[in-house]
Amino acid sequence: MTETITPSQTVGPFFHYGLIRPGQTDIAPSQVPGQRIVVEGRVLDGDGQPVPDAMIEVWQADAEGRYAHPADPHGRGANSGFAGHGRAPTDTAGVWRVTTVKPGAVPHPKGGTQAPHLTLGVFARGLLLRLHTRLYFDDEAANATDPVLASIDADRRGTLIAKGDAAGGTAVYRLDIRLQGDGETVFFLA
Amino acid sequence: MTAAYPADALKAHPSNDYPAYNSTARRHPSRPLVPLAHTLSELTGPVYGHDDVTAAEADLTTRHAGEPLGERIIVAGRVLDEDGRPVPHTLVEIWQANAAGRYIHLNDQHPAPLDPNFTGAGRIVTDAEGRYRFVSIKPGAYPWRNHHNAWRPAHIHFSLFGPSFLTRLVTQMYFPGDPLFAFDPIFNSITDEKARARTVSAFDLDLTQPEWALGYRFDIVLRGRNATPVEDPHHD
Numbered sequence: 433m434t435e436t437i438t439p440s441q442t443v444g445p446f447f448h449y450g451l452i453r454p455g456q457t458d459i460a461p462s463q464v465p466g467q468r469i470v471v472e473g474r475v476l477d478g479d480g481q482p483v484p485d486a487m488i489e490v491w492q493a494d495a496e497g498r499y500a501h502p503a504d505p506h507g508r509g510a511n512s513g514f515a516g517h518g519r520a521p522t523d524t525a526g527v528w529r530v531t532t533v534k535p536g537a538v539p540h541p542k543g544g545t546q547a548p549h550l551t552l553g554v555f556a557r558g559l560l561l562r563l564h565t566r567l568y569f570d571d572e573a574a575n576a577t578d579p580v581l582a583s584i585d586a587d588r589r590g591t592l593i594a595k596g597d598a599a600g601g602t603a604v605y606r607l608d609i610r611l612q613g614d615g616e617t618v619f620f621l622a
Numbered sequence: 623m624t625a626a627y628p629a630d631a632l633k634a635h636p637s638n639d640y641p642a643y644n645s646t647a648r649r650h651p652s653r654p655l656v657p658l659a660h661t662l663s664e665l666t667g668p669v670y671g672h673d674d675v676t677a678a679e680a681d682l683t684t685r686h687a688g689e690p691l692g693e694r695i696i697v698a699g700r701v702l703d704e705d706g707r708p709v710p711h712t713l714v715e716i717w718q719a720n721a722a723g724r725y726i727h728l729n730d731q732h733p734a735p736l737d738p739n740f741t742g743a744g745r746i747v748t749d750a751e752g753r754y755r756f757v758s759i760k761p762g763a764y765p766w767r768n769h770h771n772a773w774r775p776a777h778i779h780f781s782l783f784g785p786s787f788l789t790r791l792v793t794q795m796y797f798p799g800d801p802l803f804a805f806d807p808i809f810n811s812i813t814d815e816k817a818r819a820r821t822v823s824a825f826d827l828d829l830t831q832p833e834w835a836l837g838y839r840f841d842i843v844l845r846g847r848n849a850t851p852v853e854d855p856h857h858d
């Protein structure tokens with residue numbers, strides 16, 4: 433007999449001093465090997481207005497595709513100092529930003545691999561339950577064979593694929609998260 | 623679909639589309655959620671150690687030069703999964719208003735006093751049996767602008783990770799018998815009665831310390847993982 437779980441409630445508008453700490457937007461300290469990247473974007477509501485009181489949580493593998501977690505058989509080898517977790521609040525323009533290393537491909541339970549991606553959780557006032565999505569990178573050939581992208585209608589796949597811009601030296605990947613309406617981001621039930 | 627964590631548990635959660643809570647109107651997804659098989663990306667999640675958190679962070683009443691005003695409380699309980707197994711060594715974070723119902727957050731415009739001796743944020747890592755214990759003061763109810771004469775029942779915000787990305791939980795803990803329950807759309811967004819009851823702490827005389835603080839017990843139940851991952855051929 434299983435017990436009813438504790439249900440979710442909104443993070444509310446005043447979470448910053450409880451959840452946000454210095455350094456959380458820098459996911460990979462400088463000694464962690466891998467391609468250093470910036471990932472940023474806006475969170476937008478159904479009217480296309482910025483959401484200034486959202487928080488994005490990032491979970492990712494290291495550059496070799498290893499999660500720093502006991503459930504990953506290769507996780508013990510994950511780069512030391514790399515926890516793979518970050519948090520970024522949105523600013524008044526609805527923009528969130530993290531610096532990290534680009535993750536490697538990770539295994540899929542049906543065999544083969546998943547294209548490099550970040551797992552994202554979206555919290556905000558007005559969200560009673562965290563939203564779960566992913567961020568892929570537009571310059572990865574593996575996107576074409578990624579089983580999760582393949583499970584999404586072709587016309588919505590792009591909502592998960594960040595566009596890279598290497599003009600400034602460090603590659604910056606941008607992706608807006610649209611909570612509702614035109615171009616609504618794909619959110620998962622898992 | 624590989625369902626390492628049974629989906630049944632998710633029925634306890636509120637829907638993001640809950641019109642009585644006005645802020646949901648333009649923020650809830652309008653398209654159906656897309657089913658996602660549980661891969662290593664979902665079955666792993668952030669790990670925090672006891673080294674990351676100091677013991678002092680569990681006492682919100684000793685973080686400043688003086689003691690905060692308000693009714694001193696002890697909030698303690700266990701973090702369990704839906705099969706009753708303890709969730710050890712997981713990070714629990716809390717934040718709350720002060721006794722007057724005011725958050726230290728810059729955007730909180732409620733004209734109630736700030737308390738120079740109270741910030742209202744705490745953290746702890748559960749022990750090997752999933753136990754945690756905070757010392758704080760009872761937060762006050764506070765008004766918000768959702769509807770005419772809207773007041774939030776007194777609550778403490780809780781954030782937990784559990785063992786994977788799928789067990790992540792942000793919730794609110796309420797106090798027993800609050801007269802504001804009937805009028806609060808956030809509390810009532812949880813439509814299942816048993817699930818709603820999970821968010822209400824219980825006064826506990828055994829936890830209460832004579833001459834010092836009232837005790838409230840709050841056990842938290844996270845999603846649980848199947849012992850053996852099952853393959854469901856129908857949702858592939």
Ligand SMILES: [Fe+2]
Pocket residue numbers: 444774777779
């Ligand atoms: Fe609150």
